[in-house]
Amino acid sequence: MVRRVLPFGLRPSGLGLGALLLVSCAGLPRIDDDQWAWARRRDPDLTREALDGARSLYAQKCGGCHRPHAPAEYSSQAWESRYLPEMARRAKLSPEERESISRFVLGLSGKPPRAP
Numbered sequence: 001m002v003r004r005v006l007p008f009g010l011r012p013s014g015l016g017l018g019a020l021l022l023v024s025c026a027g028l029p030r031i032d033d034d035q036w037a038w039a040r041r042r043d044p045d046l047t048r049e050a051l052d053g054a055r056s057l058y059a060q061k062c063g064g065c066h067r068p069h070a071p072a073e074y075s076s077q078a079w080e081s082r083y084l085p086e087m088a089r090r091a092k093l094s095p096e097e098r099e100s101i102s103r104f105v106l107g108l109s110g111k112p113p114r115a116p
């Protein structure tokens with residue numbers, strides 16, 4: 001298990017949850033119009049708010065034990081058949097959380113990650 005090292009000498013004590021969440025989102029694609037359009041190709045009803053919310057949930061639920069893996073790191077087939085079922089169990093996701101996280105991951109899988 002890899003512990004994330006906070007960059008730039010940030011200390012969690014003085015910063016609060018917002019900064020910690022920011023750090024744990026590193027490596028995940030930011031949702032811009034481009035990413036949103038890409039996600040809607042398989043999920044036409046997906047709103048931008050829903051996608052943003054799913055991204056935060058993902059960072060929170062799937063970035064605790066290891067860095068949050070970017071959706072584009074694996075094919076949608078690998079996510080669906082292997083990682084999502086196994087990791088939903090490990091993260092103890094509710095059915096709603098799993099649905100939301102699946103939309104984020106499957107929507108953005110297959111797109112090369114952007115430069116940070």
Ligand code: HEC
Pocket residue numbers: 061062063064065066069074083084087088090091093101
């Ligand atoms: C309770 C700890 C825990 C949580 C929470 C967790 N994981 Fe994992 N995850 C692991 C461990 C341990 C491994 C590596 C060993 C293994 O595959 O059994 C792993 C491996 C992975 C891998 C494969 C990495 C590789 O290259 O082999 C992916 C993808 C992944 N997790 C995604 C997720 C997602 C998505 C979530 C949220 C739904 C999540 N994880 C939540 C513990 C966790």
